[in-house]
Amino acid sequence: MTVTDYSPRRWEEASPGNVTGEARALTAIGPLRRGIRYAILRLGFLARRYVFFFRRRKVAKLRRLGFIHFARWVLFEDIPGAAGRQPLGHTYLFFESNFNGGFDEYIDAFSYVLEEDMTQIFGSAYNFPGVVPATAFKDFIRRHDYEADHYFSAYPQATANDVACALELADAIDELCRKPDDDAFAFAAAWRGLLTKAQRWL
């Protein structure tokens, strides 16, 4: 269901199907205009795939935000029709995110932390208002957002950072388990060292 009937209610309340535990499902789909911004978007996607340093820079910014489990961007130009593929005559962008936290805070972070990247990605969409101020950008996303009819998370009570930290902690515990522990005092020191390092993981 598309949330074209803009609701003053919070996104989570207006579209409860997008929520499971801590996880949120954003499903935004819209057509793009051909032009310089579209060309930049295409080039950006190619660079993400084939240019290591470009990709690493883009990923590092998203990782710092820390509240997105997984996200994808898909371009498509046709859909399944009654008889084979049906061309749309436009390129559509499908953006999906599995994130935690509130929708408003999520878009705020995108707007103010990733302004340039978001402009590159959504800049060629019809009626793109710019990412700052965020209010107009939120309305824009909501006009293109579809409520999930079913949404599943394998670990709904965990945030993206919970999972990332738990995995780091698991590696650290594994390393401690492999260390010789005949000397109890040396082990206690190693445990304290782990706890100091693990503060942010716990």
Add this chain to the structure above:
Amino acid sequence: MALINEVFAGWFDDHNKAIGGNVYALTILLRIKSGRAQRLRADIRALRDDSPFEAIAGTHFARLVILDRLAFEGPVQDAPDTRGELLLFTAVVDGDEWDGYLGQLRHERLQPVWDACAGVPAADDEHGFSAWLLANRLAPSAFYFHYDATVDEAREALRLRDRVREFALANKYVTPKALRDNFRTEFKS
């Protein structure tokens, strides 16, 4: 060697797979049979309380979304013909298991969902079912992952974190020898 692999990871990997990671982005877009969308929506929403994806190994996240129409905000005369409803199915799946994953989607509770879509093969045609999904798959232009782990690894790590928290609190003031012995019992046995 690891750096070289990382530098060229995007050149050779499957476009649906995370670059430098072992998670897979499955994106399927299907046409819903005429007149079936309303019933399908009710069927899909009925899955909410007890998701069939819990029983499908390797699913990190999955969603089913009925697209009543594709949004278009351009000039009316340029609007594409998008009559009819579509079903968008996406999942983030353990990378090593994704091809076997398609077969698992023939879960009995999901079968009514696929049956409402145009072109679905007969229920006993396993190969045809996978081929049908693949024919309607879209490849991501970019796929971001915050962590690289299987579902089992992620769940196990979360459980372990709870155990470590409890252990740390319970062993705050014990002697080094007791700490070591308790750690052995808790984490090494």
